[in-house]
Amino acid sequence: MKHTEAINFVSIVIPVYNEENCLQELIDRTTKASDSLGKDYELILVDDGSRDRSAEIIEQASEKEGSHVVGVILNRNYGQHNAIMAGFEQVRGDLIITLDADLQNPPEEIPNLVAKAEEGFDSVGTVRKNRQDSALRRYPSKLINKLVKRSTGVEMNDYGCMLRAYRRHVVDAMLECHERSTFIPVLANGFSRHTTEIDVHHDERADGESKYSFMKLISLMFDLITSMTTAPLRLLSIVGGGIAAAGIAFGIILMLMRIMFGSEWAGDGLFTLFAILFVFVGAQFVGLGLLGDTLAAYTLMLERALVSTCKTCWWVKPLSKPVKLMN
Numbered sequence: 001m002k003h004t005e006a007i008n009f010v011s012i013v014i015p016v017y018n019e020e021n022c023l024q025e026l027i028d029r030t031t032k033a034s035d036s037l038g039k040d041y042e043l044i045l046v047d048d049g050s051r052d053r054s055a056e057i058i059e060q061a062s063e064k065e066g067s068h069v070v071g072v073i074l075n076r077n078y079g080q081h082n083a084i085m086a087g088f089e090q091v092r093g094d095l096i097i098t099l100d101a102d103l104q105n106p107p108e109e110i111p112n113l114v115a116k117a118e119e120g121f122d123s124v125g126t127v128r129k130n131r132q133d134s135a136l137r138r139y140p141s142k143l144i145n146k147l148v149k150r151s152t153g154v155e156m157n158d159y160g161c162m163l164r165a166y167r168r169h170v171v172d173a174m175l176e177c178h179e180r181s182t183f184i185p186v187l188a189n190g191f192s193r194h195t196t197e198i199d200v201h202h203d204e205r206a207d208g209e210s211k212y213s214f215m216k217l218i219s220l221m222f223d224l225i226t227s228m229t230t231a232p233l234r235l236l237s238i239v240g241g242g243i244a245a246a247g248i249a250f251g252i253i254l255m256l257m258r259i260m261f262g263s264e265w266a267g268d269g270l271f272t273l274f275a276i277l278f279v280f281v282g283a284q285f286v287g288l289g290l291l292g293d294t295l296a297a298y299t300l301m302l303e304r305a306l307v308s309t310c311k312t313c314w315w316v317k318p319l320s321k322p323v324k325l326m327n
Contacts, residue, residue: 007118010034010041011093012110015083019101020052027061030099030107031068037114044070045101046087049077080162081182088171097165098184105163109200113165122192124165125185128202163200164188240285247278 012030016023027043034041045062047055058071072086084098095117097110109126116124166174166188173191174184189195254271 005094007095007114008039009093010037010039010095010097010110010114011044011091012041012097012099013044013046013084013087013091014099014101015046015048015080015087016050016054016058016101017048017077017080017083018050018052018054020050020054020057022103023054023057023101024061026101026103026107027069029103030110033107033110034068036111039114041068042070042092043068044072044087044090046072046083047074048080048083049074081184084162084184085174085182088175091168091171094168095165096168096171098162100162104203105161106201106203109163112198112200113163116196116198117165117167121194121196122167122170123188123195125195125197126161126163126200127197128161129199130202161200161202166192234289237286237289240282240287240289242282243285244279244282247275247280247282250278251275 012034014026014030019026023045027045030043034043045058047058055071055073058069058073061067061069062071070090072090074083074086078086088096095114097113099105099107099110105126105128113124113126162184164185170188170191174187177187251272254275
C-alpha cells in the first residue's frame with residue numbers, strides 16, 4: 001500500500017564543495033522553485049570542507065532575515081554522500097530532496113519530484129535526459145548503473161543522478177546505518193517499498209569541472225562492489241574449489257595412468273607436482289574467500305560516526321529580533 005500522508009514540509013539537502021562561483025545562483029533558483037510549492041521548506045547547504053568561499057557564502061545566506069537556508073559546515077572533506085548524510089541529520093521535512101550544487105540538474109525540477117512523491121512513493125529517482133557529460137563520465141556511469149541493478153535487484157536506470165526525493169521514514173532508516181561506504185540511492189532503495197523514476201533535464205556545468213574524475217568513478221565502482229555484496233569473495237571460494245577439484249581429478253588420472261602404463265609415464269613426478277600444486281592453490285583461494293566473507297560480515301556490524309560537523313547555522317525569528325544559532 002502506498003503512502004497517503006500529506007507532504008507539508010520539504011527539506012532540500014545540497015552538498016557543496018568549492019562552488020563559490022555558482023552558489024548564489026543555486027540558492028536563488030532553488031528558493032524560487034521551492035516558493036512555487038506552496039509548502040513550508042528549508043534549504044540545507046552542507047559545505048564539505050571547501051577551500052574557497054563556499055562556507056562563507058552559506059553562512060551569509062543563513063543569516064539573512066527570513067532565510068530558509070540552513071548551513072552545515074563540516075570540518076574537512078568527507079565526500080558527497082557522507083556530506084548528504086550530515087545534512088539528513090538536520091532535516092525537519094516530511095519529504096527530503098537531494099540536489100547537486102553544480103546546477104547540472106535544474107532546481108526547477110523540484111516541484112515535479114514533490115508531485116510524484118505525493119502519489120505515494122517512498123523514493124523518487126530521476127533519469128538524466130540528453131546528458132551533458134563527456135564519454136569518460138558516461139560510460140563508467142553506465143557500468144555502475146548495471147552493477148547496482150544486478151546487485152540490488154531494483155530496476156532503476158540512473159543511480160548517479162543525485163536529484164532524488166525520499167520520504168522521511170526512509171531517511172530516518174538511513175541515519176540508523178553506519179557503513180564505511182555510503183551510496184545513498186542504493187541505501188534508500190533498500191528501505192523503500194514503492195520506488196519510481198521521472199525524466200529530468202540535464203544541463204552543462206555552470207562553472208568549473210566535475211568533482212568526480214574518471215579514477216574517482218572507478219574507485220566508487222569498487223566501493224560499491226565491496227559494500228553492497230560479498231559475491232566477489234564467494235566467487236573466489238568457488239573458483240578455488242574448482243581449482244582444487246581439478247587438482248584432485250588430475251591426481252586420480254595420474255594414479256590410474258601410472259597403474260596402466262607404468263612409472264615411466266609419470267615424467268619423474270612432474271605431473272604429480274602439478275596436481276598437488278592445484279590442490280593447494282585451490283584450497284588457499286577457498287580459505288581467502290571464506291576469511292574475506294567473515295571479515296565483511298563483522299565489518300558491517302561496526303558503527304562509527306560518518307562525519308564531524310564543526311558548525312550549524314540558521315536564522316530563527318523569535319518574538320523580538322532574529323538570532324543566529326551555532327553549535
